[in-house]
Amino acid sequence: MARIIDATPACDIPNGLAARPANPAAARGLEYNDEVKAAVDHLYEEVKDFVTPFEWPTIAPLIHAINKLKAEKNAVVLAHNYMTPDIFRLVGDFRGDSLQLAREAANVDQQVIVQAGVHFMAETSKILAPEKTVLIPSMEAGCSLAASITGEDIRLVKEKFPGIPVITYVNTTADVKAETDICCTSSNAVQVVEQAAKDWGTDTVILMPDQYLAKNVAANTDIRIITWAGACEVHELFNGQDVKDLREAHPGVMVLAHPECPPDVLTEADFAGSTSALANYVKVNSPNKVVLLTECSMSDNVAAENPDVEFIKPCNLCPHMKRITLENIYDCLTEMQFEVTIPEDIRIKAKKAIDAMLALPKMETPPDFKTGLKPVDLEVLSRAS
């Protein structure tokens, strides 16, 4: 039995589930009737650690309705690892990190893609699958990294550093990707940096906008990196002292961190990698006790698949990811809202940068970042510089 222990008050919503009205299904005129029970009650087992038996009748009708709507509208739900377990396990058709979801978007057969994730992920899907209707359940599901930089910022950086390849994190807008040579995700950032330096014949690359990801990549490569003063508002809240405190409070705990965390976290952690690399590490190594220094729902989703592992849970919520709910996925499919569109000239340019990334050899297992290394100092640009 997986145990979720809230070790700090960082997450004030139990198990990362967003607060919702007393009966969200009834609020939409959906009943917990015999048809619903027959269709979805067997799924309760999958979320029983996160949804109480009293809550189940209030969401089961939504799950049933969403699954019916998907078939009627020829739609598929791409669910990021940070979705709450009700979405991730019960309505997500494809689940994964941002690189895996981008690869799926490029290949799905269905006509409609519902992005259960944030806006930049929906844009990535639209860039790769322009003939599909791409919907996002909430237009407010943004990202602090994507908001930190614009296409104009990248143009100015390119003027300042001609001949240096520009790599941007997928957590950026289509405008930014359109100014980019090659994109990367946390899954392939080291690989992309080294490949770009080789292809451009340089010893320096620009990697923006996440300064912490850039610093963590810099600790893993000899290539010189110039970065931007962006940060993930969720991961920047962790620090190296948190890791020391966790080890003291929970002797023997295995500490896994996302590379959007500040470098002192990776110095202290046992393992670091993309959301899927973290999930994979738990699956393969089955540690007795583990902590994932990342978004809250990740621990819930990984715990559900690793019932013998004890999870310590000092997580931080991503307010943007948590804007996606079963209710608005239902509304999204009912009303066919909110459609994500991108001007064709921007899309074509942005696609080149994503295609360059997707053309790199696919790695069988998500690679990790070396931990225990000393943080590296980088040139960090901002609008003021």
Ligand code: 13P
């Ligand atoms: P991954 O690419 O590891 O899924 O990360 C996306 C993200 O937004 C992490 O905060």
Ligand code: SF4
């Ligand atoms: Fe953006 Fe951070 Fe939320 Fe990921 S967790 S979507 S990087 S704000």
